[in-house]
Amino acid sequence: MDPRAAAIFRERGIQVDEKPGLTPEEFKAIIGDYDGLAVRSSTRVNAEAMDAAIPRLKVIGRAGIGVDTIDVPAATARGIVVMNTPFGNSITTAEHAIAMLFALAREIPAADQSTQAGKWEKNRFMGVELSGKTLGLIGCGNIGSIVADRAHGLKMKVVAYDPFLSPERALELGVDKVELDELLRRADFISLHTPLTDQTRGILSREALAKTKPGVRIVNCARGGLIDEAALKEGLESGHIAGAALDVFMQEPAKENPLFGTPNLICTPHLGASTNEAQVNVAIQVAEQMADFLLLGGITNAVNMPSLSAEEAPRLKPYMALAEKLGRLVGQVAGADIRSVAVEVEGAAAELNMKPITGAVLAGLMGTYSDTVNMVNAPVYAKERGLDVKEVRHEREVDYHTLVAVTVGTAEGDKRVAGTLFGNRAARLVDIFGVAVEADLTPRMIYIVNTDAPGFIGSLGTTLGKAGVNIATFNLGRRKAGGEAVALVAVDDPITPELTEELRKLPGVRQVVPLTF
Secondary structure, three states: OOOHHHHHHHHOOOOOOOOOOOOHHHHHHHHHHOOEEEEOOOOOEOHHHHHHHOOOOOEEEEOOOOOOOEOHHHHHHOOOEEEOOOOOOHHHHHHHHHHHHHHHHHOHHHHHHHHHOOOOOOOOOOOOOOOOOEEEEEOOOHHHHHHHHHHHHOOOEEEEEOOOOOHHHHHHHOOEEOOHHHHHHHOOEEEEOOOOOOOOOOOEOHHHHHOOOOOEEEEEOOOOOOEOHHHHHHHHHHOOEEEEEEOOOOOOOOOOOOOOOOOOEEEOOOOOOOOHHHHHHHHHHHHHHHHHHHHHOOEOOEOOOOOEOOOHHHHHHHHHHHHHHHHHHHHHHHOOOOOEEEEEEEEHHHHOOHHHHHHHHHHHHHOOOOOOOOOOOHHHHHHHOOOEEEEEEOOOOOOOOEEEEEEEEEOOEEEEEEEEEEOOOEEEEEEEOOEEEEEEOOOEEEEEEEEOOOOHHHHHHHHHHHOOOOEEEEEEEEOOOOOEEEEEEEEOOOOOHHHHHHHHOOOOEEEEEEEEO
């Protein structure tokens, strides 16, 4: 990695060790001592390595685009943020793809080899023009869109297959959005610019290659595994495919490959990001992103959680703290029978990035069931439990300057809690299951539901006093006189199971739940 990455970490006060060339065993032996891990493509970070890294490791930064060498699901399950730098080498990779197009069209590598051998085979190398030809892009994201722009400068027509490409974006790029079969039928040149996923693996299969136009030329500067290499070899040998230029292979480093030596094949050793500018850019970007996360809570270009800019993070931090407490509160009181979660924001909260607030709610809620939950893996845990999660943003006049509410669906009906911020900092509970309260959520509390009757507060205080538990604050609310009442009692001492049972035996008590925050 370019040394500027380490320099940025040090400038921002983060201790950094540079340890290239570690064996997997050496890597696992030391990784548990670090909060962050910055890697290039040669470092494989699997579940076993992550187990050695927890609980300290918080973020893995990939200086580059591809994260196929990182077990992202394993990182997510362990609450580790995975970041990449999708823009740092986009231009470099796109330019390499364009260079491959030229090399294919004019047979430049073979002509160079022939000429340097003294053969001067001018009539042998009859190329084709790029101008007027149709370029088919499989993937039209960061890199694909740059290739499209450069191709337009070469007067090529561009068609693109990308399920995530909107019609508006296609119009803006000047590309014709088509289905894959149509692209295969129309393209004179095909260039791949998609990540390797379960959906894209083998996207140019034997069947797909058979649908291509005779004489097609194919460029792959994206990921090995997108093309059936055996079928590509057959297509080149038969002449159906006029040429192929590969920068990536199914197995790398590709020191041996059945494709090598096939006519009209051009190969480079994964050079897509190999320019001085790209190496510097991705190193700087990964260091800045990781430093923002570790120091400020900013999340940029994460592949397993929503983004949260370093500028947003300080403003959102108190809201996320409030949301986490609300989620933890409703999780502890409602118990395990939660079927759905709705997160609502009103007032000033409605103007903010809502994803981190929802993530904090889920972290608090799922933290009721596991002590390894955070904002990264909470959505996964929620999905595993079959929870339906929705977000609601209200733009109405409200009683509070800002409000965050959490409603969970249970077999007994919906249960809703709501909180606000005082002075834009201090979290305050203002509603619990329809009962208005004004309560700070402190580290130790007791939630009590009882029948509103004279003498209850005295009995409660006496019982806690006999147990040696000091009351810090006492917050009360009720639905109506003589009806259901709620007490939220902040205490300085732990509430034992034995004390909980004593409190449940007090006259009029319906529910007692010790709370921790």
